[in-house]
Structures are given as C-alpha cells and as structure tokens.
Amino acid sequence: MTTERVRWGILGAGNIARTFVGDLVAQGLEVAAVASRDARRAAEFAAELSIPTSYGSYEALVADPGVDVIYIATPQAFHAEQALLAIDGGKPVLVEKSFTNDAPEAERVVAAARAKGVFAMEAMWTRFLPTADAIGDVLERGSIGELVSVSSSHFQNLDVAPTSRHGNPELGGGVMADLGVYGVSFASRYLGEPTSMLVDGEASELGVDLSASVLLRHGAGRTSATLTRMDAPGSNRAAVVGSDGWIDIDSVFYASTSFTVYDGGRGQRELLRFDKPQHVGRGMQFQALEVERCLSAGELESPRMPLDESIAIMRTLDQVRARIAAARSSSVSR
Incomplete structure (x- = not known):
C-alpha cells in the first residue's frame, strides 16, 4: 500500500453502497472516490456522503492512484466483469454477495486474482x-x-x-x-x-x-x-x-x-x-476492517471468507436454481 491509511473506492452508487459508505465513515475509515456509469448520479452520491471524488466511469475509478481498494456494489450480473476490471488494474476488490452470477464466473475472478497477485474477497458481511x-x-x-x-x-x-x-x-x-x-x-x-x-x-x-x-x-x-x-x-x-x-x-x-x-x-x-x-452503523464496516487487516498483512485472501469457499457457495446456488427451473419446466410441459 502507498499509504498507511487505506483509501476506499466505491463502484456503484445504489442503496447497498450508501449503507456501506455510511458504516465505513462512522467507523472512521476513509472513502476516497465513487463511480457510476451515470456521472451525475455519482456526483450526487459523493455530495450526499462527503466523498471527495466522483467518476462517470468505472475505468476512471480503477485508474485513480488515490484509491487503494475497490468495493463492488452493483447487481450480481455485473460483479465478475467489474471485479476483473479492477483486478486487471491491480486493485484489491471486495465484491458484494452473491460473489458472481454463477460458479464459472467465480472461478474466473478467483483465477485472475491469484494470477495477478491481487487481494479479493466476497462481501459476506455477516x-x-x-x-x-x-x-x-x-x-x-x-x-x-x-x-x-x-x-x-x-x-x-x-x-x-x-x-x-x-x-x-x-x-x-x-x-x-x-x-x-x-x-x-x-x-x-x-x-x-x-x-x-x-x-x-x-x-x-x-x-x-x-x-x-x-x-x-x-x-x-x-x-x-x-x-x-x-x-x-x-x-x-x-x-x-x-x-x-x-x-x-x-x-x-x-x-x-x-x-x-x-x-x-x-x-x-x-x-x-x-x-x-x-x-x-449496520455492521458492514467489520468486513472492511478485515480487508484492511489482510492488506496490511500482505494476505491475498481472508481466512474467514476463503475464495474457494465462495466458489463452492456459487456451485450450490447454481444447483439449487437449476433444480427449481427444471421443476417449473416439467410442470409447465404437463
């Protein structure tokens, strides 16, 4: 890390991001920037929560040298794409749960983080x-x-x-x-x-x-x-x-x-x-504190939320959803 104080970037400007930022600020952690595909929405979010910098693109957030770690707070369908963007830029990521859309996406994110030597963790805050x-x-x-x-x-x-x-x-x-x-x-x-x-x-x-x-x-x-x-x-x-x-x-x-x-x-x-x-706050700051601990210790994943377990959880979700879909398809075809 370039500074002793970890500077958070927030990718997404929705309700879960608002809760996360509020908890971090209440805990005394630093939020440096926020990004949304809608520049106006990002600016309004930043003004509301006193975040110094806002961006109208995710690429700009990843490129910001004043951001040390990125919290991905968008819907699940976009998690893998955005996590890979951050990882490719060398930025550690905390990815909101569910980790990705499915297990193959989770495997790609984990493989990329390990290949790049970049920290990644699923934001299972509980x-x-x-x-x-x-x-x-x-x-x-x-x-x-x-x-x-x-x-x-x-x-x-x-x-x-x-x-x-x-x-x-x-x-x-x-x-x-x-x-x-x-x-x-x-x-x-x-x-x-x-x-x-x-x-x-x-x-x-x-x-x-x-x-x-x-x-x-x-x-x-x-x-x-x-x-x-x-x-x-x-x-x-x-x-x-x-x-x-x-x-x-x-x-x-x-x-x-x-x-x-x-x-x-x-x-x-x-x-x-x-x-x-x-x-x-609600308690979302505790996962952020774990991320900061891992970064300070040079750990590339948290022992409390291992990446292989996040993949396994996605496999279970995939299997459950597939069985529900199969049952519906069977009932409709009768």
Whole structure:
C-alpha cells in the first residue's frame, strides 16, 4: 500500500453502497472516490456522503492512484466483469454477495486474482460481525458438542416484478442470489460444501427463482436446511445444533443480533445469553476492517471468507436454481 491509511473506492452508487459508505465513515475509515456509469448520479452520491471524488466511469475509478481498494456494489450480473476490471488494474476488490452470477464466473475472478497477485474477497458481511465471532467462540469451546445441523429462514417482502432488480434475470435477480445465499453461506461456514441436496421452490415465468426450500447433506450425517422467499415477511431466525445442545439465533440471524445457548440434556437449561452488540452503523464496516487487516498483512485472501469457499457457495446456488427451473419446466410441459 502507498499509504498507511487505506483509501476506499466505491463502484456503484445504489442503496447497498450508501449503507456501506455510511458504516465505513462512522467507523472512521476513509472513502476516497465513487463511480457510476451515470456521472451525475455519482456526483450526487459523493455530495450526499462527503466523498471527495466522483467518476462517470468505472475505468476512471480503477485508474485513480488515490484509491487503494475497490468495493463492488452493483447487481450480481455485473460483479465478475467489474471485479476483473479492477483486478486487471491491480486493485484489491471486495465484491458484494452473491460473489458472481454463477460458479464459472467465480472461478474466473478467483483465477485472475491469484494470477495477478491481487487481494479479493466476497462481501459476506455477516461473517465478520461481533455476533458471528461470539457464536464461533461458543463452538470452539465445545459448548454444544459435535455439530450435526444448521437451519435458517430468510423471508422478505420485496418487489419481484419483472422490471425490478429482484425479478429481472438480466440483473441477476432471484431469491437464492439475494436472500438464500445467507443461509447457504451460513451452513457452509460450519458444515462445509454439501454432498447432496433436496430442493423445492417456485420460479417466475422469466425463470427467476422466487422461493426455495433447500435441504443439504454435508457428510458424516450432518444436514442443513434453508427456507427462503422474497414475496412474504418472516421471522428470519436460525439455529446451530450440536450433539449436546444448540444455539437459537434471534431475528435477524444474519445481522448483529442476540442468541441463546441451551444444554441438550433433559433439563434443557440455558447456558448462555448473548445480547445484541452495540456498534455504529449496520455492521458492514467489520468486513472492511478485515480487508484492511489482510492488506496490511500482505494476505491475498481472508481466512474467514476463503475464495474457494465462495466458489463452492456459487456451485450450490447454481444447483439449487437449476433444480427449481427444471421443476417449473416439467410442470409447465404437463
């Protein structure tokens, strides 16, 4: 790095970028520039959030010597193209989840980053929250025994019209890319890549997955379940089950939240209550702090969100979506 202080560039000027920048600034991190294909939108975004520089092209952001690392905050359909642009320019990248549109794209991004010797990471921000750290501590202590199962539900009432980001296949819309990825990544973190799956779900006439019920086997008798849909609200809770107890994770399970650890004995007594942590912002700054730590240490990927795992997660999403699409095609042809 050319300076001790890492200077962030923001590629994309939408809502997720706004949240990310707000959290970084609240944490005292530096945001140096923002880019959008619409120069006016970039300028308005920069003025709103007091970012010194704005650009009307992504190429200009990548070429800026005053930017040390780039956060890609566009829809999934464009992640690979833009990550490759940044990597080719020698810029480290934090790529919003889902990492790419599909697994082959993820493999190309990872191969490019490794060939170029450039840092890359998927922005699965929930992994870096204090809640996630506390759950990890419970598991490391063996408080619930050997892990056997993970479950989660993620429901939101979103606009799924064909013209919306969530309902438009050209923008990478779909419940697995936007919501289900949290549950799949959650299971992957604790149980690894699945060995088999059972899937049910619904897809729109355009082939966009709208809901999914996903049961995964992870080997050694361990399983995970992910329930998700984007046309209805829900409790959005999760559980991690072990041979000697379990962890109930309160709503919203993928954000900064509380949880309770229970003994699995006959009394099923409460062992630990972890209250919702207090910190500035939503919590997206913690992934940025991990990126900055990796850059300072000269690491090309984070051990907390390995690139090979991001590829494996994309493989799982691809398989789930393919099965939902096949089921819809079969039902339509009857």
